[in-house]
Amino acid sequence: MTEPVISVRGLSVRYRTREKPVHALDDVSFDLTPGRVLALVGESGSGKSTAAMSITRLLPNEAEVLGGTVMFDGVDLLGLDDHQLRSIRGRRISMIFQDPVAGLNPVIPIGDQVAEALTSHLAMHKKDAKKQAIAIMREVGLSDPERVAKAYPFQLSGGMCQRVMIGIATALNPEVIIADEPTSALDVTVQAQILHQLDVLRRQRGTAILLITHDFGVVAQLADEVAVMYAGRVIERGTTDEMMGRPLHPYTHALLATLPRLDGSGGPLHAIPGHPPEMNAAAEHCPFIPRCTKVMNVCRADPAPPLMRRDGGNDHPVACYNPIWQAEPADA
């Protein structure tokens, strides 16, 4: 089995606010493995972006890491200073965001920005970097890259800007890409092309990818593994086949039941009945209790269930005292 390139363990993060604090992550653990895509899914506010920003150390000032580690190449990223981070972020761990235009500098032509990434991270000579920038833009499917190189971000479509961002990531050849909803602002055709680019990267370069998405269609297309988040916790984790074919947690069942396609293979998530809890403190009991159709006395009496293999270790990890074992009709 391939060793993980990133291991997140027991990560807990809280945001200070003027009112009550928000416990955005509660004891979160997962691994990213070379050449594999882990999809992080869950409702809005479940902590997906906070997890991504913890890895890339882009948490805002009001965020406080209460505990945990993010191990990368033998070091805990949470313990690095800004200088040490600069040699890793962008170069060895790249990020792709939902809004690619925001990730680019509005007043610098695209070609210069790509070239700048090459000169600063790869110590490439300026003239070579400009040539290489054109080649990169061609490689990610931008037609007429000479013209694109002279354009400013506002003159390009969102899809074109996202290709530029992926081009930069490709050129730097990072070990890890963190992609936070990279295609949700794009139309379906462009989305498929961008996902294809990511797929090429992980297959040809062995890049490990963390893909945050609301869309199970995207999960089915690209992800090898899926971690479902609820109220700041990973509540189920497994291969894409396990998660889509045999979900165990009542929340995962409910999510899959909202999909428009009966085989569960496509479409964005829709709301399930009820609301996620306020996350003002670390959960004392299972945070899904108010919305759960399988709740038992133990759920209200015991601490929040840990993520673990149940059923004698035969199944994938789930954080639930009463998982759905059979292919029961989804009862949410």
Ligand SMILES: Nc1ncnc2c1ncn2[C@@H]1O[C@H](COP(=O)(O)OP(=O)(O)OP(=O)(O)O)[C@@H](O)[C@H]1O
């Ligand atoms: N800067 C902040 N200050 C206070 N609370 C925050 C801040 N950023 C996020 N939160 C809260 O932390 C929780 C987790 O937010 P996060 O953005 O990680 O969720 P998400 O799963 O990425 O949601 P979405 O799908 O909407 O992007 C939410 O309750 C959110 O309101």
Ligand code: SF4
């Ligand atoms: S632990 Fe209990 S309340 Fe929580 S999801 Fe499982 S059955 Fe439902």
Ligand SMILES: [Mg+2]
């Ligand atoms: Mg988010």
